[in-house]
Amino acid sequence: MINIVQDVRAFVVAAIDDLISQGVLPQGLDLARIAVEPPRDPAHGDLATNAAMVLAGAVKQNPMALAEQIAPAMMAREIETGDYCGHGLVVTPARPGFLNIRLAPEVWHAQLRAVLRAGTSFGDSRLGAGERVNVEYVSANPTGPMHVGHGRGAVVGDALSSLLAKAGFAVHREYYINDAGAQVDILARSLYLRYCEALGEDIGAIPEGLYPGEYLVETGRALAARDGGKWLDRPESEWLGPLRDFAIEEMMALIRDDLTALGVHHDLFASERRLVNEGAIDECLAALDRRGLIYTGVLEPPKGKTPEDWEPRPQTLFRATQFGDDVDRPLKKSDGSWTYFAADIAYHRDKFRRGFANLIDIWGADHGGYVKRMQAAIRAVTDGKAALDVKICQLINLFDKGAPVRMSKRAGTFVTLREVIDEVGKDVFRFIMLTRRNDQPLDFDFAKVTEQSKDNPVFYVQYAHARAASVMRHATEAFAPAELSDTALIDAPLDRLTDPAELALIRQLAQWPRLVEGAAEAHEPHRIAFYLQDVAAQFHMLWNKGRDEATLRFILASDPELTRARLALVRGVAIVVASGLAVIGVEPVEEM
RNA sequence: GUCCCCGUAGCUCAGCCGGAUAGAGCAACAGUUUCCUAAACUGUGGGUCGCAGGUUCGAGUCCUGCCGGGGACGCCA
Structure with missing residues (x-):
């Protein structure tokens, strides 16, 4: 009797079975739609069921008349079995055909005992029946410290994971490191400047297109300390790779620190570059190709906002439209390398191959347009055997005492997640992140969230x-x-x-x-x-x-x-x- | 132009696989207040659930269309 609602529902069904075996009701009724829930108005009792209304059609009686029959059947069953302390169950038919159920106080007292007995494991459920679920969240690019938006995704993903675990799922938490794209090359170039700076060179202003963040200053120093001046007068082709590796490692250390400060942990940090190096992407796309799902074609220019440098050009495309997407999606960039999408398909296929058919991704709002194509790809790549649910996290608007906190990476007024955690504490941050639905924008006011009042x-x-x-x-x-x-x-x-x-x-x-x-x-x-x-x-x-x-x-x-x-x-x-x-x-x- | 998200009280938002008279906090108004922990408490007023159709015993919830707000839309991730 841990879950009282579930328990009462089973009881209602049993009472109806009694009526069926007595021949009062016909065999073969669909009882699946019977629901038990607490009514909004407490005057309607502790719990209510729609059983009579749901069955009325099949039984060819009006709901009220049917309710009049089910009510005594339930009470008879109660007296016979004593499931609810005997005589502890009062069932009253009500207007359209509801059955209002009032349970004796003893039943509720027993519930309280169950809470004390279970402790904080109260609420644990076997709903998931041990099914494996893969939750991917954060997955921030390893190009700098996390910002508050990442923090929201981190909390939502982490809380959802714990929730699923409590509900009986076998949860696996993943972070996907985008360490293979152009962004990490830019990171490496940005680091090179800081490295030169650390060795006493005047680097002037950070050029447009590179990462200007102060956090790279220290990384530059660390690199100088490790390697000395060995990269100083070398061509980019020589230092790009080593510096990229160094930078990614340092940035991931930074991010892991931030995650630790937030109390978030992952079971696996999956590397995009590793997938590339292992040939997982080639293999995955070859598989799609064999099934005729890849072709070379020319896409229509995007309506409404055509880029100035648009020119029609043949591309390697995935037939996403066959799997519910709106247009076919490119898999290769003009320089011949795979798009992010291509790598992501391979990554999700990899999750499936590791035994996860139940996939959840937590993404930022800017990735909203990406959901359909990923779901399409997963359908294609797993033969419809895996399902992906994407939770989109909307933006956070920062305030201080009601005044908006302007954020700009360029102006240097960028607020990092770490700063916020240091200011308000991880517990406050985590709780506030869940005071809105994930797909709803969230206002975060430094003054309000630390206030000691009923409003907080x-x-x-x-x-x-x-x-x-x-x-x-x-x-x-x-x-x-x-x-x-x-x-x-x-x-x-x-x-x-x-x-x-x-x-x-x-x-x-x-x-x-x-x-x-x-x-x-x-x-x-x-x-x-x-x-x-x-x-x-x-x-x-x-x-x-x-x-x-x-x-x-x-x-x-x-x-x-x-x-x-x-x-x-x-x-x-x-x-x-x-x-x-x-x-x-x-x-x-x-x-x- | 297409797709996604959103539209619920003056404000910020909940509303649990459709369920009975749509809820909470803030604000407003009216009272109370030396009490186990003080950072208040009790009560009142306030909503055509964006609009119009549809599905059914029943729609804030599902479907269609429209209006309004936000976001995304080839070689960024």
């Missing part, structure tokens, strides 16, 4: 956990520590929890397993952040009620048994909050 969701949720811990600390004045452990509190007289606000809070906690499954299926980690805010709000509300009404306080010197029951609830809140924060990757605090 991070603070609000953290404070709920800290407040729970505080209550437990207070309780040590009246109880021995052994009496306050979660195992001890399982045996507290939970039937003393009768206030509607207390029961509402337990119901909220009991939603956690269902929320995990829903969020995991939808690939939407932000739901966790929203849920935690709801839990925190209910908990704070209950705490505040104790200010007006002393009898509702958690700790009552006059009634140790009731106090223990309420402490069990307090612990339940702390456990669920901690369980949710663990998925997001935020440390729950004991005090603030």
